Amino acid sequence: MAKSKGNPFPRVFVNVTLVVICLLWLIPTLGLFVSSFRPRDEIMSSGWWTIIPHxxxxxxxxxxxxxxxxxxxxxxxxxxxxxxxxxxxxxxxxxxxxxxxxxxxxxxxxxxxxxxxxSGAPATTLQNYHDVLAGKNVTIANNQEEAARKGEDMADAFINSMAVTFPAVVIPILMAAFAAYGFAWMRFPGRKMVFALMVALLVVPLQIALVPVLTDYVHLRLNGTYMAVWLAHTGFGLPLAVFLLYNYISTLPREIMEAAIVDGASHFKIFWRLVLPLSTPALASFAIFQFLWVWNDYLVALIFIGNVPGVQVLTMRLADMVGSRGSDWHLLTAGGFVSMILPLIIFFSLQRYFVRGLTAGSVK
Amino acid sequence: MTLLNPDADERSAELARARRRRNRALFTLLSGIIAAVVLFEGFFALRDSQAPKLVVALFAMVWGGGGMAILYLIANQLVEFTPSAWQRRLTPIVFVLPAIAFVVYFLALPAVRTFIASLFDRDGSNFVGLANYITVFTEPFMLVTFRNNVLWIVFGASFTIIFGLLVAALADRSKFENLAKAIIFMPMAISLVGAGVIWKFIYAVRDPSDVQIGLLNAIVVAFGGEPQAWIAMLQPWNNLFLIVIVVWMQTGYAMVLFSAAIKSVPTDIIEAARVDGAGEFKIFFSIIIPSIMGTVVTVSATVIIFTLKIFDVVLVMTGGQFGTDVIATQFYNQYFVNRNFGLGSAIAIVLLLTVIPVMVYNLRQFNKRETL
Structure with a gap:
């Protein structure tokens, strides 16, 4: 970097401040992560930082x-x-x-x-993960006796989260891409007004929609089904999806489009053969957005799944645990990490697309 | 015979073409109807399915993704059978109508329906006019709620922007830029509920005679203080301990946008200022900040919207107790816990009204860009 040459700004100061901030940001998650591997009794009797040799x-x-x-x-x-x-x-x-x-x-x-x-090497265990995943009642064989203790059924919730999230990501993508192409490359009366509606709806709070939709869901017997959440997330996610994809698709080179039209290709063909493949990066960034949004969502699941057993997603289970087992930190830390692992993996492996989506101008 | 009458031949060929065309159109229409019926049945099959969850999810992806594709394909083909003047009118409808229908049903229409519900009493049976709105703006518990949202906006947004700017500016000059950014960015991948658990552990409090396992209280005790119940004490400042969580989560977002903006400030201007003897602080405040002002406004708007709608963190950390209710949790409590449908709807409408300035700003920005 040429900037650093003759830079009067002390480099040490920059790095030290940065390290301090990074530590501040890292320590909360680190505490959770470390604690999830500590035996229950140790979590309750000493702070997680005592694993540092002292x-x-x-x-x-x-x-x-x-x-x-x-x-x-x-x-x-x-x-x-x-x-x-x-x-x-x-x-x-x-x-x-x-x-x-x-x-x-x-x-x-x-x-x-x-x-x-x-202090010696800290004791580690996978028992917390076993307890939190295996089910409501966990029996553990101690040396002398067999003890039953209460666990959690987060494995089930993990599957529910996947069943809720993947379709809720896939369903809106194509719909949004068609609409974005329509707004970007077709001329029709009311185009600007309808697109303005999309932009306006970007920031509309979900709270406004929950009750009327819930009323209809009750009539359709959709409450407490995956379908309820898929459709709701499709509706709630579409404004952002159309907006992001529009930003990308409308900047595709005009010459390519015009050449295709001159060749007699229909809009459908142009969209399918040309625009969709070219838009992969934008589609990917929306997919990541929607994945993180749906996976981490609590409100929509809480309203549309409610207390129906067997359909509860991870965020709901975790929030329930905070309420009912607030001091069982061995379960909460392991459960918290279970709920984070998949979004963290996806986030870090596809960070590039996520950042691109962010900078493309999202205001959700 | 055909040789003798070329006209008739042409006519019959044309007739045959027309018939084939009509048959194809009918066939497409028929397959469209079949596809629609299959998709519709799929809806009920999926709704009532008892099959293993992942099978259902997989089927739903095919149903949703594939079904959409087929419907679009068939609708488009149908349109192609119409005369070209109609085609020009119908094709855009095929492209944009499904998305618009979804958005109108799930967002625009509910706003109207919620507004109507807000004019009725708690079970929706009697028209009460604006009585619910009067309650919203006069009841003490609602005023506490609004005060908290102001705290969230003021402290949440300002700290997010300050930290975001600080990290973006520092990382730009550091060798560990990517690592530092990844660390600051990481909380964005975590759910608000998960973040609630993380921070609840930090704020954990136990009896003063016990070992403190919450980091914050352990630090306080190490310096000779008394352990505190951070999220219950010192109202209204206990809200700040909840706001910290969202600052922790949103700084990554602010940092990414600021970082991109800072990198696009022309280096020759900065170099010129340096040659003129300007210090780094002066460069930052009189060159970099003014040139990224647009981004600062965008980030502020986004973070303000986010903090206005904040729900999960408060519900998980306190459930709205200890004077920490915000508009979104108050809505939930009034509607779903107290079952006061009128008041709950009125609160939702107030929440909508608070975001309207940002909505207008977005529309203005968009119009400006479009006319360029």
């Missing part, structure tokens, strides 16, 4: 103090001095490399001598 006090020696010591006064063990109350909390020795803790009550307690050691 010095911890480890008990090296334990003894019953001499019964003759005055337990109401100041006592000294291994160079650490303090009253009973202080010792209960732990007192470090004068040179700081030992700590003494009184365990138990005043009369019959014991004394632990601790030394600092590096």
């Amino acid at each position: 010095k911890v006090w480890v008990t090296t020696e334990q003894f019953t103090p001499d019964p003759s010591i005055d337990r109401n006064g100041v006592m000294t063990f291994e160079g650490a001095t303090g009253t009973f109350e202080e010792l209960r909390k732990g007192v470090e020795s004068a040179d700081g490399d030992k700590r003494v803790v009184w365990i138990g009550n005043k009369r019959a307690g014991t004394v632990q001598v601790q030394e600092k050691e590096w």
Whole structure:
């Protein structure tokens, strides 16, 4: 980069600030990710950041103090001095490399001598994922006993999410492409007005549409079916789809179109053989948008699927878990990650198309 | 005989052509009807199907994608059988009508229907005029809701823009541009519900005698403070802890647009300013910012719309308790929890009214571009 030559702006400052911001952005997700692999008891007893190697006090020696010591006064063990109350909390020795803790009550307690050691490799487990995916009741065979504990059925919700999302991405694409071509390359009365309607509808809040559509769905017995969500997402996604594809298709070179028309090709043929293949990047960016939007959607699913069992998508299951098992962090962290894995993969592998779609001017 | 009467021959050939043409048209029409019936039946089959979920989904993709393609194809062929004057009129209809029908049914028409519902009472049986709107603008709980939406817009949008600009400007000068951008961008792929879980873990609070497993409270305790229930305390500032989540998610969007805009600022202008001895801050504020002002407006509009409609985060984090309700959650609570259909509809209409300025701005921008 030529910019950097003679740049008076300290490069160190740039990089340090950037690293700090990136860490701030990364740490929340990292916490979730790390915690999802920690055993349940460890999640509840220590922060996830303690997996970073650090010095911890480890008990090296334990003894019953001499019964003759005055337990109401100041006592000294291994160079650490303090009253009973202080010792209960732990007192470090004068040179700081030992700590003494009184365990138990005043009369019959014991004394632990601790030394600092590096924390070992953190315990990891896949049990959380098993619990969150396997079903409502999970039995785990411990060494001694077989324990039943409550899990979650997120595997089922994962399949539901796929069943909801893929058709909701595929169905609107072709419809939007036809319409975008029509608006871009055909002349018909009312063209501008109708397209203005599309642009206006880009920002219309879904809330406005939920209730009337829901009323009709009840009459059609569509409530709680995948179909309900596919059709709704098709309708809600079309303005953005038409807008994005229009932006792309209307900039295709005029000469190509005119040459095709002179050759006597019909609009349908031009669209099918020429425009659709040329528009692949725009189609891809809309597909990613729609995928992320539908997969991550909570509101539409909540309204049109409601509490019908067996159809619930991931966002609904996860939100339910937050409500009903708010402190079961071993389930919430694993469940959260399960809900994110597919969009993250798609996002990072197709980021190029996503960015192109964003910069093409979306105002959803 | 044919040799003797070429006229008759031509006529009969023409008749045969016309007949074939008509037969083809009838055949296309028939196949169109069959396709429509099959698709229609497919609708019910899909609605009532008990087959494995992924099979249903796969079938739906074929039904939706393939069915659309076939209907378009047949409709187009039918149009091609009509005289060319009609063709010119009908082809655009075939192309744009399905999308328009969907959008009108799912978005435009419901706006009207919701508006009508907003003029009726809680179960839609009595006309009450504007009474629901009076409730919306006078009830204390609604005023809290509006205050929160203002907080969301002011803090959500401004922090998103500041961070977006900062990261875009810094990344542009760093060797780790792509990595940094990917990290900032990543939250955009996550659902708001998932982000809610992530941040709920950060804000987690436990009894002061327990070890704090929430990062924020652990930091506070490490510095000798008392653990706090961040999203319940200090109203209305607890809203800020929810707003942070959306800033975290939307900064990536702002950064991408700003980054593209900054890169398109002509380098010779910047170089010239540098030669004239302008400092980096001066260059940033008096050259770069003015030249990307259009993008700043676009990003602001998008983020404001997004924060106006915010729903998932609030519902997952607090359910609207502790004075954190926003318009969208209030709509949900009034309509689906309290079953006050009139008031719920009125809130939805108010939400629509708040986005109208952005709608008008979008239309203006679009018209300007089209006339160029």
